[in-house]
Amino acid sequence: MRPPPLSRLLTPLRRVLSGVLPSVLLASLLLSAPDVPRPGEDRGVLEPVATSSDCRGARSFAVAGCDPLQRSGAVTPTTTRAVGDRPDVYARGCIAKPPTFPVVSCEQALTRGRLHVALLGNSLASQWADAMAQVGRDHGWRVTTYLASSCPPTDLVVPDSTFPEPGSAKRCHDWGRAVRARMIRQGVDVVVVSASSGSAVDRSQAEQGYLDYLRPLTTAGVLVEVVRTTPHPSLTLDSEPPRCLRANIGRYLRCSDSREAWVEDDPLYAAGARLRRDRAGLIDLTDRTCTATTCPSAAGGVLLYRDGLHLTRTYVQTLRPYLDYRLTSAVRADR
Numbered sequence: 060m061r062p063p064p065l066s067r068l069l070t071p072l073r074r075v076l077s078g079v080l081p082s083v084l085l086a087s088l089l090l091s092a093p094d095v096p097r098p099g100e101d102r103g104v105l106e107p108v109a110t111s112s113d114c115r116g117a118r119s120f121a122v123a124g125c126d127p128l129q130r131s132g133a134v135t136p137t138t139t140r141a142v143g144d145r146p147d148v149y150a151r152g153c154i155a156k157p158p159t160f161p162v163v164s165c166e167q168a169l170t171r172g173r174l175h176v177a178l179l180g181n182s183l184a185s186q187w188a189d190a191m192a193q194v195g196r197d198h199g200w201r202v203t204t205y206l207a208s209s210c211p212p213t214d215l216v217v218p219d220s221t222f223p224e225p226g227s228a229k230r231c232h233d234w235g236r237a238v239r240a241r242m243i244r245q246g247v248d249v250v251v252v253s254a255s256s257g258s259a260v261d262r263s264q265a266e267q268g269y270l271d272y273l274r275p276l277t278t279a280g281v282l283v284e285v286v287r288t289t290p291h292p293s294l295t296l297d298s299e300p301p302r303c304l305r306a307n308i309g310r311y312l313r314c315s316d317s318r319e320a321w322v323e324d325d326p327l328y329a330a331g332a333r334l335r336r337d338r339a340g341l342i343d344l345t346d347r348t349c350t351a352t353t354c355p356s357a358a359g360g361v362l363l364y365r366d367g368l369h370l371t372r373t374y375v376q377t378l379r380p381y382l383d384y385r386l387t388s389a390v391r392a393d394r
Contacts, residue, residue: 215268293367
């Protein structure tokens, strides 16, 4: 008997492949495009993806083809305008100030939303206000700020020497307790907190003070997300980054230092780590401000710092997708 023609043998194979290959190709395309949400999936839970040609600001740390250690060239904001590149909460009067520290709250996104999120802390929390407002608008959240100048939210009474006006420390402590009571009473769902307790406070005491402050929130069912403090250039630089860059045109790396030098121990972050079993989480964006070894003052055409400690509003906006991803992922995991 003659064997069947080769074309007859291949016909069933062609039919199988005609059905399989398009499916395989489609699956391959979906897997290779992680920045495209699946149907019904929230855009914020996807890790932000940048291409090698998209190296602006924080994205320069995320892509292998980018060099985040900017050595020269233009930056935004300019070094002369950096000091004013800060969130709207300052102009709107949303910051409680010494010596009285009244409880001041401002709505940053929706006045009503499916989730009520509070941004809490001192100036290290204030720098995230505009980014948090946008995250709130993107996800339909209500975002309220409780911010105070130089006043950390802690159960510890910080030394009065922390403030220029006598008696401010006790009022700062009272502010923190009043804000915590208000957030619990209002049924806040999530508290995003960041703060520096200053060098005048013993590290172990500072951590315990934060722990004692946060525990009533988690006990009340509030999800607490602690944002690690951002790098601190003034620990080693003789001048603030904007002035340093102006003095070192074409030699920007003179305004950088090692990660170990600028990334401080953060007692609030440590307290959050101790509460991770009690509805507390951690958000660390250090890898979007420093490489594994170096923290620069300029990256991807953006000036990171408006002074010796705080990020520029412009740079925070480039960090927003990463803040969005980590916060939204935490909220999803908690629901």
